Amino acid sequence: MNGRRYPAMAGILAIAIIAFIANLSFGASAMSPRSVVAALFAFDPDNYDHFVVLYQRLPRALIAVFLGAVMACGGAVLQGLTRNPLASPGILGVSSGAMLFVVIAAFLLDVPSQGQGVAAILGGFFGFLNCLLVTRLIVSSKEPHGLAFILSGAVLSMLHGAIANAIMLSSPSRRSDFLSWATGNINHVYVERLRDFWWLGALGLVMLLAMARPLTLITLGRDKAASAGVDVTRITWLSIGAVVVSVSVAVAICGPIGFVGLVTPHIVRPLVGASFRLALPANAVLGAAICLLADLAARSAFAPHVLNTGIMMDLLGGIVFAVIVKRYYLSTSERGAWR
Amino acid sequence: MTVTRALDGRLIMRFAGGLTIRLADVVALSGLSLVILLAAAASLTVGSTPVGMADAIGILWHGPDASDLSFAVWDVRLPRILMGILVGASVALTGAMLQSLAQNPLADPGLLGLSQGSMTALLVIFVFLPGLPQGWLPLAALAGGLAVGVLLVILVGRANAGGMAILLIGIAVETSLSSVTSILLLYTPPEVSLALADWMAGSLFRASWQSLATFTPWFALGVPAILFLGRALRSYDLGDQMAMALGETLSFSKPVILVTAVLLTSAAVSAVGPLAFLGVMAPHLANFISPASGRARLLLSAAVGALLVVCADILTRGLAGELPLPTGLAIVILGVPMFITTLRLRSARRMRGQ
């Protein structure tokens, strides 16, 4: 395994670079990778193609990179902490909580754009704590605890979404502005939020990376980590805090786009291994690549119509989710006859 | 008829031919029916044209005439209320059935993707065969729901994974299908997709005598099936293997239950759209009001479901001026706090019990 890790990392990085350039090349007017590279490194203000690349496609691509990196790392960490292959920020109520708070801030409190980012962070914590609370309520001791956690998250996400929708209905004119964001979409209009808040996401990722070793130990078992000298409680809450903050920022920028956080860690794990020191960067890069490709597919698969990136991601993610459940939870040993 | 006491001291009525009914279930069911009736009467008075309770009942008594009030009561509110009762009852019934079938207290036609299957099939019809007559829609919805049911059976197989896995697979199917509906919406003209928006959130807004006439035969088909399946569902509560050990033939009753559930779901979806969470909440609230199993549980759940929808409809129409809330959302907003409260009370009671 060890020998394969670095080539795998290099492969992932190559895919991400190709995805990045492809994302910039295709669109309403396709252009050659060469002119894309030219636009990036030798910008000519008079060239219309260069203008499109730099001011329309590049912001989208940067948002996709940010989103993918943050979500994939968040998913990997949450899967490790809960020791549950189905955990991800989109499922444990973080994304939907952040979205709900943004909608409340914008529609009910008339908070300006910057404040909405702060609301998203508060909402992310709200959503995650809600999920913990509901799990406590529904779990009866015999059920596998992890699945109940996932389930209450999924149910709560729907509830948060429903309430946000109801609030949005109260003001139809502003609703149309928010609708595509609320279903999860990458839109270059929101690039100013990326400019304002990217450092929070980056800070979260750096924190996670700094905690890579104790986090890896916690994945092996909380007791084992504690006996190895890890302050399990503190590391757990610090890392959850980092995940919630960075994910909430991503939600403030492009709405609740799920599944990339769920799926990416499952692709990375067999290639790079479970140690977070390598797995986190690999997740970040691969998550970015997946988002770039999903964004590209959403823009071009149903041309001339443009699909929201979130919808494209749900379509693919739902299928992968089913495969993961089937593989991890449906053992063949308990199959019975119906007679 | 004789009245005896059950093991737990409750009174039971025993009729000729072996039919036994618990007195407590009869009391709870009649109480709920009375409350539904009152809510329905109250609902007649709410809306953009205010009508007094006495006037409303008078209008009902004298039959429809040409006046505006009569139109509001007879042609707008009454079909809405009746549709709400029938649809609420069928969604709640489906939820209770699926919970027994999947041995999971959170199973629901929405979470399992059955509603979404019906909805996707209907959207395919709207996009590719817009001329199809109304009466065909439930059939298309049925085909979509059945397709999801078959998909679930294939994906889950006969594995018995504690009932959680089927729900997660259902959520996955639901998510993917909801993306498919969004993609299909791209191909509908804007005015159509706007009109579909409130149906897709679940709404009694367009309920009429005509849509009621389309829905009722399906309801009539599904309900007796449930009364006959109530017995089998009791044994399912204890798990597949225990049901077999107790003498239930799963290869027969399981497909019948699943098809009945899909039938009621798809009819409800084609009538008013999906009503999320109702299938989870109604059986829980019913259990809180009066714990029961088998047929009594189904009937009590149906009554609570009907009541919730009627109340949500009152809320929707009362707020119509300020907030155009679809019924589906009103149910969630009304029901979820109740749901969480009952869960809290339950766990508190359990804490005290131990």
Add this chain to the structure above:
Amino acid sequence: MRETVTTVPVLTCDRLTVAYAPAARPVLNDVSVGFATGRFTALVGPNGCGKSTLIKAIMGFLPHAQGEIALDGTALRNIPRRDLARRIAYLPQENHCPDHISLAELVELGGYARYSLFGGPDERDRSLFADALTTVGLEGLAARPVNDLSGGQRQRAWIAMILAQDTDIILLDEPVNHLDVHFQYSILDLLRALTRCGKTIVAVLHDLNLTAAFADDVVMMRDGRIFAQGRTADTISAESVRDVFDFDADVFARGGRLVCLPAHAPQAPA
């Protein structure tokens, strides 16, 4: 096989081979065994030796089973579920019950196979249920939800349900696992008493001393095969325990009963 049991077996397995998937390694391999009428048979063996699988295979839960299982000479697969449920009751190792089921309802479900489509228990059933509850010591708790009972009470509730099924054969998978010493003895005592009324009991047991104290016959299994079967006193010995469990034991008779203790026990603490 040391000795053939003299009574007629009511339930027989003939060359039973079971796998969990079509091509998988069999969990039960060519098992032939008979359970005699009116006797308490214990299935013992190390973890994973196929004891539970044998019981599940008899219940017809496992699709990939080859061989013949017969009840009074009739192939089991030809008996409808409902008729089977009036002859054989089964208690799994783990049981789950939804929140809305009360103890009374659980016990009532025991009589499921006897009820008509719209009917319920009759007077005879009711007195049977009351007796079942008294037997397991849960009278007075009938109105409580099963999930609100304590762990030991819950296990006894399930046993009451099995008794309420009123069958002549009862298969139990580790019935006394979650119980304290008192109820371990009283439940096994009860099962033994049932054999005197002509019922046939088959139970998976882990504790060799309990087995020796209560079972008439023992079937020892290892690696999916029958290692030995026969009367308890003849079958459990230091040699058979060593061969089946890879464990050195002292087996001796004391007060007319077999006792099984580790041969190399640590020194008792002072």
